[in-house]
Amino acid sequence: MLAGTPLKGQVALVTGGGSGIGYAIASALLKAGATVIICGRNEEKLHRALQTLSELGPTQAFRCDIRNLEEINALADQIQTHYAGLHLLVNNAGGQYPAPAENITPKGFSAVIQNNLIGTWNMTYTMATRFFLPARQGVILSIIANIYRGFPGMLHTGAARAGVENLTKTLAVEWSRYGIRVNAIAPGIIDSSGLAQYPEALKQGLTEKIPLRRLGTPEEVAHLALFLLSPYAAYITGETIYIDGGQRLWGDLFPLV
Numbered sequence: 001m002l003a004g005t006p007l008k009g010q011v012a013l014v015t016g017g018g019s020g021i022g023y024a025i026a027s028a029l030l031k032a033g034a035t036v037i038i039c040g041r042n043e044e045k046l047h048r049a050l051q052t053l054s055e056l057g058p059t060q061a062f063r064c065d066i067r068n069l070e071e072i073n074a075l076a077d078q079i080q081t082h083y084a085g086l087h088l089l090v091n092n093a094g095g096q097y098p099a100p101a102e103n104i105t106p107k108g109f110s111a112v113i114q115n116n117l118i119g120t121w122n123m124t125y126t127m128a129t130r131f132f133l134p135a136r137q138g139v140i141l142s143i144i145a146n147i148y149r150g151f152p153g154m155l156h157t158g159a160a161r162a163g164v165e166n167l168t169k170t171l172a173v174e175w176s177r178y179g180i181r182v183n184a185i186a187p188g189i190i191d192s193s194g195l196a197q198y199p200e201a202l203k204q205g206l207t208e209k210i211p212l213r214r215l216g217t218p219e220e221v222a223h224l225a226l227f228l229l230s231p232y233a234a235y236i237t238g239e240t241i242y243i244d245g246g247q248r249l250w251g252d253l254f255p256l257v
């Protein structure tokens, strides 16, 4: 963890901050001195997270679906009212389901693209035009996935995350003139609430296929996120950093059905 409170005075929005990796990132940001806003669709989940996060520092939670531009604009209005600004955006919200390509219908494909790619752009576009571009500052960080060798077993999210990785590079160049940094983190298999939803059969023997022979933790992803969001990473932009125990280089992602 970085020493001191390098993010004191910074306001951060973490999408999907009510659980798993997003919750761990929200905790790390609070410990680093930031004020944190989390959002998600499930109000009960947000409320539970808010109770424990608030013990670490100033936190607010808002219901907001990243697929819904009206809700995103309402969230931006709330941020304007309560904080007059936003400094950090973490695009963490997302979801997908494992299936062989031939079982992913165009409807299922479109649903995952809508959430993981279009939702990420909805949020990035809105927060950047409302806050980052006018203030000529900001850091954007997106959580994608291990797409180094495609994404066998989850074609839809592979396509969506590849889109986010590409827009990360483009935005890093285009918005450098506004002093905005844009990066992504590509987690391998992380032992978090998202993974818990996958069928047990799919998770058998997973650690044997990872060079470091274990799953990652949400806290490990949060440490990397904290670094990339902090001034310690002030000269890093347009990068996707893998945190996967070496799995992009060797071993299966998930067993193919």
Ligand SMILES: NC(=O)c1ccc[n+]([C@@H]2O[C@H](COP(=O)([O-])OP(=O)(O)OC[C@H]3O[C@@H](n4cnc5c(N)ncnc54)[C@H](OP(=O)(O)O)[C@@H]3O)[C@@H](O)[C@H]2O)c1
Residues within 6 Å of the ligand: 015, 016, 017, 018, 019, 020, 021, 022, 039, 040, 041, 042, 043, 045, 064, 065, 066, 067, 092, 093, 094, 095, 096, 115, 119, 143, 144, 145, 146, 186, 187, 188, 189, 190, 191, 192, 193, 194, 195
């Ligand atoms: N765990 C892994 O191994 C792994 C690996 C690579 C990438 N990832 C990605 O990392 C991110 C966090 O994963 P996790 O494991 O922590 O899973 P998780 O607990 O399911 O986190 C996903 C979060 O996103 C929110 N969310 C999903 N769709 C949303 C929407 N349309 N609008 C607003 N919020 C939405 C969910 O809250 P609501 O349901 O309340 O909306 C939830 O809090 C996800 O994007 C995931 O795909 C995870």
